[in-house]
Amino acid sequence: MKRAPQSSSPSSSPSNPRLALFVLFAGCSSGGPQSILDPAGPQAQQIEDLWWLFFTICTLVYVIVIAFLAVPIWRRHQGHSDSADRPLQITVGVATAATILILFVLAGASYSTGRALSELPTGDALIIRVTGRQWWWEITYPSATPSDTFTTANELHIPVGRAVVLELDSADVIHSFWAPNLTGKRDLIPGRPTSLAFRSDRPGTFRAQCAELCGVQHALMAMPVIADPPEAFEAWLSHQRSSAAQPQTDEQRRGQQIFLSRQCASCHRIQGTSAGATNGPDLTHIASRGTLAAGTLPNTREHLADWIRDPQQIKPGNKMPPVPLATEELDALLAYLLTLR
Amino acid sequence: MTPPSCSARSPSALSGRVDGRRGWIAKVRSESAPYSSSVAVLLLALLALGCEREQRRFQEGPLPNLAGAPLENPYEHNAWALSEGQRLFRWYNCSGCHANGGGGMGPALTDDKWVYGSEPAQIFATIIEGRPNGMPSFRDKITDQEVWQLVTFVRSLSGMVRQDVASSRQDHMQVKPSALSLDQPQPKAVPPPLP
Numbered sequence: 001m002k003r004a005p006q007s008s009s010p011s012s013s014p015s016n017p018r019l020a021l022f023v024l025f026a027g028c029s030s031g032g033p034q035s036i037l038d039p040a041g042p043q044a045q046q047i048e049d050l051w052w053l054f055f056t057i058c059t060l061v062y063v064i065v066i067a068f069l070a071v072p073i074w075r076r077h078q079g080h081s082d083s084a085d086r087p088l089q090i091t092v093g094v095a096t097a098a099t100i101l102i103l104f105v106l107a108g109a110s111y112s113t114g115r116a117l118s119e120l121p122t123g124d125a126l127i128i129r130v131t132g133r134q135w136w137w138e139i140t141y142p143s144a145t146p147s148d149t150f151t152t153a154n155e156l157h158i159p160v161g162r163a164v165v166l167e168l169d170s171a172d173v174i175h176s177f178w179a180p181n182l183t184g185k186r187d188l189i190p191g192r193p194t195s196l197a198f199r200s201d202r203p204g205t206f207r208a209q210c211a212e213l214c215g216v217q218h219a220l221m222a223m224p225v226i227a228d229p230p231e232a233f234e235a236w237l238s239h240q241r242s243s244a245a246q247p248q249t250d251e252q253r254r255g256q257q258i259f260l261s262r263q264c265a266s267c268h269r270i271q272g273t274s275a276g277a278t279n280g281p282d283l284t285h286i287a288s289r290g291t292l293a294a295g296t297l298p299n300t301r302e303h304l305a306d307w308i309r310d311p312q313q314i315k316p317g318n319k320m321p322p323v324p325l326a327t328e329e330l331d332a333l334l335a336y337l338l339t340l341r
Numbered sequence: 342m343t344p345p346s347c348s349a350r351s352p353s354a355l356s357g358r359v360d361g362r363r364g365w366i367a368k369v370r371s372e373s374a375p376y377s378s379s380v381a382v383l384l385l386a387l388l389a390l391g392c393e394r395e396q397r398r399f400q401e402g403p404l405p406n407l408a409g410a411p412l413e414n415p416y417e418h419n420a421w422a423l424s425e426g427q428r429l430f431r432w433y434n435c436s437g438c439h440a441n442g443g444g445g446m447g448p449a450l451t452d453d454k455w456v457y458g459s460e461p462a463q464i465f466a467t468i469i470e471g472r473p474n475g476m477p478s479f480r481d482k483i484t485d486q487e488v489w490q491l492v493t494f495v496r497s498l499s500g501m502v503r504q505d506v507a508s509s510r511q512d513h514m515q516v517k518p519s520a521l522s523l524d525q526p527q528p529k530a531v532p533p534p535l536p
Contacts, residue, residue: 266433266482279432312399319428321484 033224034207036180040227043117043183043198050113057102117184120197125163128156132168132175132188132210135217135318136281136294141237150241150271153281154294156225159233160203166196176212179225185211200227207295216317222295243272244284245339255336263323264333270340280320287341293318305334397421414461416493420506426494427508429487438475441511442498447475450498459501464492 031038039045129140140151156179158164168177170188178185183198200206210221228236247253259265260275267280289299293315297303306313308330311320325333396419416422430436438447448456457467468488471478479488497507 262481263484316399317397321486323484 033205034180034209038181040181040204040206041183041199041201043120044181046113046116047184050109053109054106057106061102118197120163120199122163122165122197125165125197126159127165127167128158129167129169130156130177130188132170132172132177132214132221134172134215135210135221135315137208137221137223138171138281141240148241150284151269151278151282152240152285152289154223154291155289156208156223157233157236158200158225158227159230160200160227161230163197163199166198168194168196173214174212175210175214175221177208178211179206179208181206182225187212203227203229203232205290209295217315220294220296220315224290224295226290239288240285244270245341246272247336247339249335251332252336252339255332255334258325258329258333259336262325262329263321267320283337283340285340287338301334301338304337305330308333395420412462412465414465414489414492416489417461418503418506419493420508422490423493423497423502423506424508425487426490426492426497427511429483429491430494433479433483433491435491442495450495453499459496459499461489461492461496464495465489468492 036044036048036051039048127142129142131138131140137154137156138151139153139156140149143149166177166186168186168188170190172190174190175188176185177188177196179198181204182200183196186194186196188194204227206225206227208223208225210218212218214221247256256273259268259270260273265275265277267277269276269278269282269284271282271284287299291297292299292303292307293311296315297307308323308325310322311318312322416426438445439450442450444450444452448454453459455463457463457472465488467476468491469478469480469485471480483491493502494508496502500507
């Protein structure tokens with residue numbers, strides 16, 4: 001498979017061993033937008049504690065086992081006589097008992113963490129519907145007022161300090177939502193709605209990734225999860241509820257006309273226009289989002305142009321076909337799309 | 342433990358047997374060397390037959406324009422393109438009129454009656470141009486590549502593509518040419534009455 005030239009992954013070609021080693025240990029640095037070692041809420045904190053418990057015990061066991069192997073080698077090397085009649089039975093018995101005890105401790109810790117994860121009070125929780133699609137996320141913020149319900153894509157915004165319940169579903173195959181800084185994984189299964197409750201206690205931009213192999217572009221099915229302070233979140237919410245901006249200049253009007261009369265409107269929706277298809281991501285506020293194509297590219301004019309010109313070059317196999325547009329048409333379309341803030 | 346039959350065998354008998362086999366192999370080798378090599382080539386060729394692998398072409402060059410005749414379906418007998426066509430049939434709401442192929446407001450697509458022709462190029466033209474009495478034109482609404490994928494799927498609804506290519510599973514009403522219809526004589530397609 002051809003990799004996208006625009007892909008910003010630094011680990012795409014670990015050509016020298018130093019770089020490979022660096023990539024290996026990159027996972028060890030605590031922190032970053034996609035790490036269980038940098039928890040942003042109580043759920044992730046529980047999981048991190050469990051991870052450290054497992055890590056500590058397993059490291060200790062490993063060191064002890066290696067020591068038991070190393071000591072006889074060392075003794076032999078020093079010229080000690082082979083002592084086969086040592087009471088090995090006691091050592092083996094103690095090791096077996098310790099192994100069983102450790103397994104019970106780990107099982108108990110795992111069980112109590114699982115219980116603790118489900119203890120988050122969700123009385124005043126914000127409910128968000130997340131639907132997995134090959135290979136992007138459809139996100140709906142339902143509201144008691146039907147006209148306030150809106151749909152967006154590939155960028156999840158949550159308020160800080162308030163529980164969030166994701167109602168998860170899939171439109172095609174099984175996906176899995178995993179934002180390690182916030183909570184554990186939960187599968188999105190077609191025809192079987194699941195839910196996931198968590199809370200973020202600090203603002204930040206995290207990264208969610210599909211964690212269940214779902215087809216050729218599973219790896220490029222990610223999205224930013226943005227935890228905003230409550231006021232900022234409310235502002236974002238009310239802005240997203242509004243219809244799309246109207247085109248102001250002639251070029252933007254031409255762009256809108258191209259969007260509505262060509263292939264774009266067969267799959268995409270722009271609230272406030274006649275484009276209402278729901279096969280692809282909702283583009284009402286596309287320019288306000290940070291990434292394109294489900295966390296694949298930073299959202300800039302150049303990347304948007306590359307994406308529209310040939311999506312199959314960047315994300316081979318995705319469901320958006322290359323649309324034949326003249327340069328002048330593409331420029332007008334971009335001018336219009338960039339106004340959709 | 343050696344079985345008794347083996348231990349009973351004398352060394353000389355064993356060696357004689359091995360010699361005999363060697364002699365036989367040598368004889369076959371010397372007598373039919375050209376024959377066996379041609380067999381080997383044949384077997385290799387047979388192996389190569391298994392190498393045909395269906396292509397999933399995510400990127401297409403410009404497909405032939407409608408103006409340039411004759412049109413050929415680039416996806417005839419391509420199972421992946423056919424399944425994409427099945428998805429697009431739902432995406433673009435073909436079922437709104439054709440009801441998963443069974444027909445409703447629009448004509449059924451599972452029978453052998455074709456008002457505007459069953460050839461790939463004819464179905465392509467039907468989708469691109471639209472037809473009187475309701476079939477809208479999809480020109481510029483969907484890409485040519487997608488139209489060809491739809492053409493492939495539509496032809497599979499009435500069993501016009503190979504069995505191993507046709508979709509084995511559909512999410513909706515199962516639409517397949519039934520075994521019954523193959524046995525029984527079909528009523529002849531009635532030409533549409535002249536206006």
